[in-house]
Amino acid sequence: MTHPLMQRRARLMGPNVPTFYADPVHIVRGDGVWLWDADGRRYLDGYNNVPHVGHCHPRVVEAIARQAATLNTHTRYLHDTVLDYIERLTATMGHGLSQAIMVCTGSEANDVALRMAQAVTGATGIIATDNTYHGNTTAVSALSTRRPPIGGYPGHVRLVPAPDSLSPLGGSAEGQARAFADHIARAIVELDEAGHGLAGVMLCPFFANEGFPTLPKGFLDPAAQVIRDAGGLILADEVQPGFGRLGSAFWGHEVLGFAPDVVTLGKPMANGHPVGAVVTRPDIMAAFRGAFGYFNTFGGNPVSAAAALATLDVIQDEGLQENARVVGAYALERMGALTHPLLAQVRGQGLFFGAEFVMDDGTPASDFVATLAEGMRARGVLVNRIGRAMNTLKIRPPMPFSRENADLMMDTLALVLAETKVPR
Amino acid sequence: MTHPLMQRRARLMGPNVPTFYADPVHIVRGDGVWLWDADGRRYLDGYNNVPHVGHCHPRVVEAIARQAATLNTHTRYLHDTVLDYIERLTATMGHGLSQAIMVCTGSEANDVALRMAQAVTGATGIIATDNTYHGNTTAVSALSTRRPPIGGYPGHVRLVPAPDSLSPLGGSAEGQARAFADHIARAIVELDEAGHGLAGVMLCPFFANEGFPTLPKGFLDPAAQVIRDAGGLILADEVQPGFGRLGSAFWGHEVLGFAPDVVTLGKPMANGHPVGAVVTRPDIMAAFRGAFGYFNTFGGNPVSAAAALATLDVIQDEGLQENARVVGAYALERMGALTHPLLAQVRGQGLFFGAEFVMDDGTPASDFVATLAEGMRARGVLVNRIGRAMNTLKIRPPMPFSRENADLMMDTLALVLAETKVPR
Numbered sequence: 001m002t003h004p005l006m007q008r009r010a011r012l013m014g015p016n017v018p019t020f021y022a023d024p025v026h027i028v029r030g031d032g033v034w035l036w037d038a039d040g041r042r043y044l045d046g047y048n049n050v051p052h053v054g055h056c057h058p059r060v061v062e063a064i065a066r067q068a069a070t071l072n073t074h075t076r077y078l079h080d081t082v083l084d085y086i087e088r089l090t091a092t093m094g095h096g097l098s099q100a101i102m103v104c105t106g107s108e109a110n111d112v113a114l115r116m117a118q119a120v121t122g123a124t125g126i127i128a129t130d131n132t133y134h135g136n137t138t139a140v141s142a143l144s145t146r147r148p149p150i151g152g153y154p155g156h157v158r159l160v161p162a163p164d165s166l167s168p169l170g171g172s173a174e175g176q177a178r179a180f181a182d183h184i185a186r187a188i189v190e191l192d193e194a195g196h197g198l199a200g201v202m203l204c205p206f207f208a209n210e211g212f213p214t215l216p217k218g219f220l221d222p223a224a225q226v227i228r229d230a231g232g233l234i235l236a237d238e239v240q241p242g243f244g245r246l247g248s249a250f251w252g253h254e255v256l257g258f259a260p261d262v263v264t265l266g267k268p269m270a271n272g273h274p275v276g277a278v279v280t281r282p283d284i285m286a287a288f289r290g291a292f293g294y295f296n297t298f299g300g301n302p303v304s305a306a307a308a309l310a311t312l313d314v315i316q317d318e319g320l321q322e323n324a325r326v327v328g329a330y331a332l333e334r335m336g337a338l339t340h341p342l343l344a345q346v347r348g349q350g351l352f353f354g355a356e357f358v359m360d361d362g363t364p365a366s367d368f369v370a371t372l373a374e375g376m377r378a379r380g381v382l383v384n385r386i387g388r389a390m391n392t393l394k395i396r397p398p399m400p401f402s403r404e405n406a407d408l409m410m411d412t413l414a415l416v417l418a419e420t421k422v423p424r
Numbered sequence: 425m426t427h428p429l430m431q432r433r434a435r436l437m438g439p440n441v442p443t444f445y446a447d448p449v450h451i452v453r454g455d456g457v458w459l460w461d462a463d464g465r466r467y468l469d470g471y472n473n474v475p476h477v478g479h480c481h482p483r484v485v486e487a488i489a490r491q492a493a494t495l496n497t498h499t500r501y502l503h504d505t506v507l508d509y510i511e512r513l514t515a516t517m518g519h520g521l522s523q524a525i526m527v528c529t530g531s532e533a534n535d536v537a538l539r540m541a542q543a544v545t546g547a548t549g550i551i552a553t554d555n556t557y558h559g560n561t562t563a564v565s566a567l568s569t570r571r572p573p574i575g576g577y578p579g580h581v582r583l584v585p586a587p588d589s590l591s592p593l594g595g596s597a598e599g600q601a602r603a604f605a606d607h608i609a610r611a612i613v614e615l616d617e618a619g620h621g622l623a624g625v626m627l628c629p630f631f632a633n634e635g636f637p638t639l640p641k642g643f644l645d646p647a648a649q650v651i652r653d654a655g656g657l658i659l660a661d662e663v664q665p666g667f668g669r670l671g672s673a674f675w676g677h678e679v680l681g682f683a684p685d686v687v688t689l690g691k692p693m694a695n696g697h698p699v700g701a702v703v704t705r706p707d708i709m710a711a712f713r714g715a716f717g718y719f720n721t722f723g724g725n726p727v728s729a730a731a732a733l734a735t736l737d738v739i740q741d742e743g744l745q746e747n748a749r750v751v752g753a754y755a756l757e758r759m760g761a762l763t764h765p766l767l768a769q770v771r772g773q774g775l776f777f778g779a780e781f782v783m784d785d786g787t788p789a790s791d792f793v794a795t796l797a798e799g800m801r802a803r804g805v806l807v808n809r810i811g812r813a814m815n816t817l818k819i820r821p822p823m824p825f826s827r828e829n830a831d832l833m834m835d836t837l838a839l840v841l842a843e844t845k846v847p848r
Contacts, residue, residue, distance in 0.1 A: 005502045012510040014523045014709035018719050019500050026502040030495045048497065050721060056493050065489035069480050071454045072696035073472065076443050078429040078450040086436040099438045104528040104698040105722055111561050118574035136720055137535050138563035150542035150623075150715060156575070199574075267721055272496035274528040274698040274722035285438035291574060295442050296560055297474060297691055298529055298698035 020384065021377050030055030033398050033405055035382065046376075046383040046397045046409050049352075052243055052268030053314040054400045060271045063310035067303045075102075075300045082300040085309045089279065092250050095259040096281040102300030102308075106239040106266020107135030109276040110202065112294065113262045114139055116284050117233040119291035120261075123197025127187045127232075129162035131388045133209045134202055134237055135266075143202060144209075156196040158187035162388070165213035166345055166356055173216065181222035188230045200233035200261070205252030206241035206352065211387030212394075214347045217257040224258050233284070236260035239276075240352070243268050244315055245399065247325030247350030255349065270307035274298070277308075320399040324350040331395070331406035338410070340417050342368060351401055354386070354393040359423070364389030368423055375416035381409055444808065445801050454479025457822050457829055459806065470800075470807040470821045470833050473776075476667055476692030477738040478824045484695045487734035491727045499526075499724045506724040509733045513703065516674050519683040520705040526724030526732075530663040530690020531559030533700040534626065536718065537686045538563055540708050541657040543715035544685075547621025551611045551656075553586035555812045557633045558626055558661055559690075567626060568633075580620040582611035586812070589637035590769055590780055597640065605646035612654045624657035624685070629676030630665035630776065635811030636818075638771045641681040648682050657708070660684035663700075664776070667692050668739055669823065671749025671774030679773065694731035698722070701732075744823040748774035755819070755830035762834070764841050766792060775825055778810070778817040783847070788813030792847055799840035805833055 002023050009017060025043070029036040032054040035043045045055065053060065067081070075082060086100045103109050118124055128134065128143040135141065142154045160183035161169055163176055170179035188198050201223070206212055227234055241252030242265055249255045253263070261284060266276040276299075280288075288294070298304065315321065328350040335355060336346045342365045344358040357365035357372075369385045372393060376383050386394040397405070426447050433441060449467070453460040456478040459467045469479065477484065491505070499506060510524045527533050542548055552558065552567040559565065566578045584607035585593055587600055594603035612622050625647070630636055651658055665676030666689055673679045677687070685708060690700040704712075712718070722728065739745065752774040759779060760770045766789045768782040781789035781796075793809045796817060800807050810818040817837075821829070 003502060005504070005507065008507050009502070012507050012514070012523055013499075013525065014706060014713050016713040017499065018717075019502070024500075024502050027497055028495060028503075030497065035495075035497075050498065051496065056495065058493075061489065061492045064492050065485065068485045068488050068696075069482075071452060071459075071480065072475065073451055073454065073459075074474065075437075075441065076448075078427060078433070078443070078448050079452075080429070083429065083432050083436050090436070099436055101437065105532070105720070107532070107720075108529070108561065115562060115574070122574060124575040136718055137532065137561045138539060139561065141716070145717070147715070147717065150539070150546060151548040151580070151620075196575075272492075272722075272725065272727065274725075274728065282438060289438050289440040291571070292565070293442075293569070293571065294560055294565075296529070296531075298696075301696065301698075303696065304698065 022374060025377070033401050042380060044381045044405060044408055046381050046395050048398060049240060049245065049396050050267045050272050051398050052271050053311055053318070053320060054398045057271060057314055059314050060307055060310045063306045064273060064303060067306035072301055072303045074297050079302050081302050081305040081309060085305045088309065088312055089277065093263065093279060097263055097279045099282055099285045100277045100279045101294070102305065103276040103278065103296050104274045104298050105135070105276045106264060107137045107140055108296065109264035109266055109278045110135045110140040110237060111137045112278045113202065113235045113264050114199070115292050116262050116278070116280060116288040117200030117235060119287040120233055120284055121197065121199045121231055123199045124156040125158065125191030125196035125198045126156060127158050127160060127184055127201040129203060129207065129210055130159035131162045131210045132204065155194055156191070158190055160184055160187050162210035163207055163213045163215055163219070164211070165215065165347060166358070177219045177222050181226045184223050185226045188226070198230045198232040200235050201227050202235040202237060204237045204240055205256045206246065208240040208352070209386060211356065211392045212348055212352060212354070215256065217255070220256050220258045233261040234258065235262045235264065237264050239264065239266040244321030245324055245350050245352050247321060247328050250321060269311065270304060271311045273304055273307035275304045275308050315399070318400065324399055327351065327401055327403055327406055328353060330403055331410065334406060334410040338414055338417060341422060351399060352396045354395050356387065356392040358391065364391035365423070366391045368420070369393055371420055372416055375420055376412060379412050379416060381412045446798060449801065457825050466804060468805045468829060468832055470805050470819050472822060473664060473669065473820045474691045474696050475822050476695055477735055477742070477744060478822045481695060481738055483738050484731055484734045487730040488697060488727060491730035496725055496727045498721050503726050505726050505729040505733060509729045512733065512736055513701065517687065517703060521687055521703045523706055523709045524701045524703045525718070526728065527700040527702065527720050528698045528722050529559070529700045530688060531561045531564055532720065533688035533690055533702045534558045534564040534661060535561045536702045537626065537659045537688050538623070539716050540686050540702070540704060540712040541624030541659060543711040544657055544708055545621065545623045545655055547623045548580040549582065549615030549620035549622045550580060551582045551584060551608055551625040553627060553631070553634055554583035555586045555634045556628065579618055580615070582614055584608055584611050586634035587631055587637050587639055587643070588635070589639065589771060590782070601643045601646050605650045608647050609650045612650070622654045622656040624659050625651050626659040626661060628661045628664055629680045630670065632664040632776065633810060635780065635816045636772055636776060636778070639680065641679070644680050644682045657685040658682065659686045659688065661688050663688065663690040668745030669748055669774050669776050671745060671752050674745060693735065694728060695735045697728055697731035699728045699732050739823065742824065748823055751775065751825055751827055751830055752777060754827055755834065758830060758834040762838055762841065765846060775823060776820045778819050780811065780816040782815065788815035789847070790815045792844070793817055795844055796840055799844055800836060803836050803840060805836045
């Protein structure tokens, strides 16, 4: 509680409200990939994916300001912009994913996606990985909680071991796809035996919270076959990998090479304006709309739709997917040239990459990576950590991140690595 | 499907997406209490509570535009505005309600409130009325669904008969409070017997979706005693009655005269920007923060906080609560002077009022009220209907609604009543 605002937060927001860093940053201004704190100190933002096209992008700000001054209602009245946006959004997807429900958060999107799978299958069983996060509603937080919810863990949820590129499930990169599918098959049997049946499997196509393991294209094919054979749906949570971040494709499921039944979107969708969406095929949408009454007051309102549309415009007009591919490859190359006794693996794709650190005895270097993140912050670069043991440095900057920004980040990382004591 | 946008909606949003009116309105512009459609036709908005301080209020628009151009991050970094807002918001409440979690929608707020009650009590049973709506997440939609969810109705939810001022539960206005408490007491016994126990009771202090029956101050006292004796929490959903709408008090629970443990907020909070909140006492907040990990990326971001703060400023600076009291009383008086063979009761408070219509044989005049709402729309005034049988005209305009607006509305209603065929 060093910062005076921390006491005020505790008084007004209560205990255990999460913050980044031992001494949290008091940010007051943002522009592109840069943030400034209250003391005027500048930080390179190497972490925030919500300001996808850059902090305070003028085109998004202008779209919000203009539409907020013109009209903000809801979809019980007719409006063009929400339709323009869904048309543009679905045009970026294949696999018959042509319809969408606009919501306000990725959590709301995933909450709807679960019900879509229920509506199509008549079953309630859901499978996710054992080291993931899909949102904060009661229903979706049941997929990612580490604490038993009041009333106990819900019986319709099964968590399967997440893939891992340092210690692959099946012992080898080749065996991992089969092993992942086998775990899902076992979970399906358990759900059937418990009377829940299989509604679907929810996963991030980049396994971002799992520590973004390096996985070959086609990795999910055996699992997808098992899911389809059991009649379940594949719900792709694209909140983190989507909108061009991975560089080589606009969506994470394209990179991994599978056909999702439902795609959910959130954080980066409108550059910080609270917008999410659920995209699916007409047959699934009809099943959902037939089984559940659903209306979202703020979802798809004219201002939110305008913010999302401007964000998509900027991604496309400024070539940000291609930028993610080129700068991401460059940053990864520079990161791969770093040497450090604990550096076990450098990995990632596009503007979502990082490095896993492991101790001499093979245990995760969790504290060391925490110290690294603090050291980077002290030197003016914001990054963070992720993975089962939180021993992977996680870098996921706004999409206009440049080669020069990558140089500054990697120079700083080299410096921090050199000055951080290696634990024994 | 008369309007060409309806076909485009069906193609992009799927079937059964709710709209208002047989021929939905294509609104393109809003200002204060006025809306304009694509043909330039002007409508008096007598229905929308989301644009609480008036459509496109310049101070709210300016706050959004300014903050969006300066910084939009999240509460893992420190920022003043979210704290300024929570301080101002909680200053309007008593009963020790001094802490808040900012979220994006009323649905998210209620979803959190349910878990607060679980955290405090260790139980999961929730009671609501049998004709209500508390939001669209999986967890809260279980309180208001009219269709069995996939997997069946959840066992931890009990719905009790809603109060009604035309046909009061206990046969008289006096008996109704006791009867409502008795129904809750029975539901608590059922929840105990089923092993769920009582977490809490969620209700709108104005019983807005129940048709806003006229209830005496103190109506909830017997029920509140029953709930407290059983160790449950009272979760007050103030999404509709809050922020001064009822005129005589800033919050619905003050009007009814009870002390809620948790207050949830949504729609009108930031004049259309997606913002909601859960306000509670420190002991309840600590229990929730101890039992559940919770973080909401967009919740309390600087732009949302600025929008909410500007909205609260305008409510207070423009005296909108007092306006609701004075204009609401005037409108209700004018409505009470209307005569019509089917008009059974005129009721409401502040800028939330309406009239219930009943057929000669005592059955609800649901179709008649639907025709009335369509007739009002045809004459340029937007209103709607509510209640168990949807036979109550529901009027809930933006808060700057003036005496002149009320005159126009009541003159139009008199005209529409006169020209609408009385069904036999």
